[in-house]
Amino acid sequence: MATLLHLDASAEPEDSRSRALTAALASAFAPGNTVVHRDLHTDPPPHLPHPGLHWAPPLRTGGAPGPAAEATQRRLIGELLDADALVVGYPLYNYSLPSPLKAWIDHVHVPGLTAPSPISGSPLAGRPAVLVTTRGGDYGPGAPNAGRDHATPVLELILGEEMGMDVTVVGVGMTLAGRESPERARSEAEHEEALRHLRELGSRLGRTPE
Structure with a gap:
């Protein structure tokens, strides 16, 4: 049996593209396995309250x-270390991370616990991490928002x-395109392709070695 840590960071509870995509991976992973879901928006970690927690x-x-x-911090790190794979879903907010996801990163990236160090080794080395990002505009090469x-x-x-960790990025753009916009068809096509890819990934990650 394998364990997936499933994180969502979207502020949209029902019509979120990123939530739908991470759910597709988690559903494909789930048969015979364990999925631990943490909603970083509805149950956000606090901002890091003390500088000592960086170490x-x-x-x-x-x-x-x-x-x-x-x-x-122990609870958040424990969930990550206990997981065989990680999926993180997040929309792009103001060109950056949703703040609850940044708070999670600040809690779990700790030299001596999760980041390589002489006292911890590299406990997460090679574990798969799937990043599922949704972006309202076009951030591809040559687009006005390229690099943003x-x-x-x-x-x-x-x-x-x-x-x-072994990171895979799956992204969908143009999610804010209007229904009559020519970019809408492109966004829908990217969404369907991402769903297919994530279901395949979830199924593969959920297969435990014999």
Whole structure:
């Protein structure tokens, strides 16, 4: 049996494209496995309340965080370390991450616990992480917004380069195109292709080694 940590960060509870896409992966993963779903919008982590939480206890200097803050961080890190795979769904808000997702990153990226260090090794190295991003406009090469997605590169850096996870990005653009807009058909086609790809990924990630 494998475990998937499923994170959603959209503020839209019902018609969210990113939620629909992560749900497709989770549904394909679920048979015979465990899915732990954390809704970062409805149950957001607090902003990091103490600078010591940036480090594992043996690496800290200065005062200690309070017990409640320690417990919150342990719970979030424990969910990540216990998962065999991660899927994160997020829309692009003001060219960047939804703030609850940033707070989650601040809690779980910890040298000495999750990020490589002499005392922790690389506990997440090679684990799959699927980033599912939805963007209201066109952020492709040559588009006016090309290079203005400041969310996905941060997650690729933290989860991939820093924590060593095997990151896959699945994106859908033009989600704010009007129903009569010529870009609407493109957005719908990207959505359908992303659904297909995520179902395949979920099924593959859910297969435990024999």
